[in-house]
Every structure is written in structure tokens, then in C-alpha cells.
Amino acid sequence: MSETGQWLSQTVSDLSTKQTQYENRAFLVAMKKVIEEQNKRQAQLEGEVDGRLWNHEQW
Amino acid sequence: MKTLVVVSHPEINNSQTQQFLLQGAKLQDVTWHHVEELSEIDVEKEQALLKEHDRIIFQFPLYWYAAPEGLKHWEDNVLTRNFVYGDGDDNLAEKEFGIVVSTGMSLKDFRRGGSEDFTIDEIMAPYFAIAKRAKMQILPVFTIAQFQYLQENEQMQLLIDYQRFLTQQYPDSLQNRQLWFEREFTDRFKNFDGTNCNECETILSTFIQQREDISQLKSTISLIKQGEDE
Numbered sequence: 590m591s592e593t594g595q596w597l598s599q600t601v602s603d604l605s606t607k608q609t610q611y612e613n614r615a616f617l618v619a620m621k622k623v624i625e626e627q628n629k630r631q632a633q634l635e636g637e638v639d640g641r642l643w644n645h646e647q648w
Numbered sequence: 649m650k651t652l653v654v655v656s657h658p659e660i661n662n663s664q665t666q667q668f669l670l671q672g673a674k675l676q677d678v679t680w681h682h683v684e685e686l687s688e689i690d691v692e693k694e695q696a697l698l699k700e701h702d703r704i705i706f707q708f709p710l711y712w713y714a715a716p717e718g719l720k721h722w723e724d725n726v727l728t729r730n731f732v733y734g735d736g737d738d739n740l741a742e743k744e745f746g747i748v749v750s751t752g753m754s755l756k757d758f759r760r761g762g763s764e765d766f767t768i769d770e771i772m773a774p775y776f777a778i779a780k781r782a783k784m785q786i787l788p789v790f791t792i793a794q795f796q797y798l799q800e801n802e803q804m805q806l807l808i809d810y811q812r813f814l815t816q817q818y819p820d821s822l823q824n825r826q827l828w829f830e831r832e833f834t835d836r837f838k839n840f841d842g843t844n845c846n847e848c849e850t851i852l853s854t855f856i857q858q859r860e861d862i863s864q865l866k867s868t869i870s871l872i873k874q875g876e877d878e
Contacts, residue, residue, distance in 0.1 A: 604842065607840075608840060608841050608842070612671070612807065613839060618808075626825075627822070627858045631862055
């Protein structure tokens with residue numbers, strides 16, 4: 590996971606714990622899940638770029 | 649985009665699920681329309697309401713594999729043949745149609761070989777048939793199973809998933825999910841506790857940057873793929 594992705598996930602998570610209103614807490618917890626998905630997708634896509642660039646059949 | 653939630657429940661005030669959803673539906677551009685509360689059905693008014701909205705949701709608890717009679721009564725009066733397709737106007741065409749259905753049974757019962765042996769999609773077929781006849785875009789069904797057994801974190805997720813179902817652009821892709829959170833974060837952060845505008849703006853711009861990075865990676869991959877094909 591990138592440092593930026595990690596920071597974002599942690600910051601939104603910390604912010605969610607500070608919320609007194611149920612709906613705000615729910616929103617930020619759900620947003621954190623999307624950030625986790627972003628991080629996962631990013632890592633997968635980076636892996637795919639590496640894999641395709643190092644495809645020996647294309648050398 | 650404006651969303652109309654046509655809700656049917658004969659005892660809505662005693663329904664924990666519907667009261668929970670009512671709180672979630674308090675959003676800009678969402679109209680909550682409880683059919684059992686109508687003293688009489690003014691067909692023209694109801695049809696105008698449908699025309700005004702872009703996404704139409706039928707929301708109800710599952711009673712004997714269908715909606716409560718209130719919704720059927722409303723349908724039979726409001727969805728006249730001429731209004732839906734007969735006069736050539738296709739008044740509902742291009743609108744989106746979705747169902748929010750709650751059930752006391754577990755979701756795993758609604759599948760082939762499950763104790764109900766029918767899927768929710770099969771049971772909802774009459775509503776899809778109406779939507780298809782009206783040339784509407786059908787959204788995947790939003791099913792709430794055993795609301796009373798959900799844990800707090802599951803309920804919180806449900807609330808936001810429901811709000812997205814009402815107002816997020818179709819289809820439910822990561823791209824559209826990200827755009828929804830960007831828009832809603834911008835609207836909501838002024839009400840957040842324990843933060844300031846600067847921090848929220850940094851969060852928002854980082855979130856947007858992440859989305860753009862993903863798009864960039866995707867286009868890099870399609871360029872490589874193009875090269876592989878040549």
C-alpha cells in the first residue's frame with residue numbers, strides 16, 4: 590500500500606471515531622472502506638503494469 | 649438526479665427497518681412517498697410525481713412473496729396503461745427503477761436449494777416486468793435481510809449503502825462509488841466533529857488524487873495491451 594493511501598485510510602478512520610452523530614460516523618467508516626478498495630485496486634494495477642512490462646514474450 | 653421512494657408498509661411507525669431507512673432517505677433530491685398515508689389517490693398528482701423524478705424506487709417488506717396490498721392498490725390506480733405505454737408518450741422511459749425489499753428471512757434462504765428455493769430476483773419478476781414494459785433501466789435489487797440481527801457496524805454500512813442506492817450514479821462501479829463519496833464528503837464535512845476545513849480539504853484532494861492515479865494506471869495498461877496486440 591502506498592504511504593498516501595495508508596495516511597488517507599488512517600486519517601479518515603481517526604476522524605470517524607471523533608464523530609458524535611451516527612450518520613457522520615457511518616459515512617466516514619464507509620468511506621474508509623472505499624479507500625481500502627482504492628489501495629487494493631492501485632496495488633493490483635501496479636502489479637499488472639509490472640507484469641506486462643516484464644512479459645518476456647514481448648521482448 | 650431526483651429520486652422518488654414509493655414506500656409501502658401498513659404499520660410504518662412500528663417498523664424499525666423503515667424508520668431506519670427514513671432517516672437515511674433524508675437527503676437532498678430524495679422524495680419519501682408513503683402510499684398508505686394517502687387518504688385518496690389523486691392519479692394525476694401521483695403521475696406528475698413520477699414524471700418529476702429520474703429514479704423510481706419501490707420500497708416494502710416482503711409479505712407472501714410480494715409487496716403489501718397498499719402498493720398494489722397504488723400501482724393499479726396510478727400506473728394506467730396510457731400513462732405507462734399506451735399513448736405513445738412512454739412517460740417513464742429512460743428513468744431508473746429500483747426495489748428496496750426487506751425480509752425477516754436470511755438471504756441464503758433465497759436461492760436454488762435454499763429453504764425458499766426461489767431467488768429474490770425471481771420473486772420480484774412482476775415489478776421488473778412493469779419496469780421493462782415502461783422502458784425503464786432496472787437497477788439490481790437492494791435486499792435487507794433480518795435487519796434486527798445486524799450488528800452496529802453492519803447497520804452503519806447499510807445506511808450508507810442505502811443512501812448510495814438512492815442517489816449514486818448507476819452502475820455501482822468503484823469509479824461511481826468514488827465520485828459519490830467525493831460529492832457527499834464536500835456536502836457533509838462542515839458538520840463533522842473534531843476537524844477543520846483545511847484537514848477536510850486535504851482528505852478530499854488526496855481521495856481525488858487516488859482516483860486519478862487509478863485511472864492513470866488503467867490507461868497505462870490499455871496502452872500496453874494495445875502494444876501487445878500489434
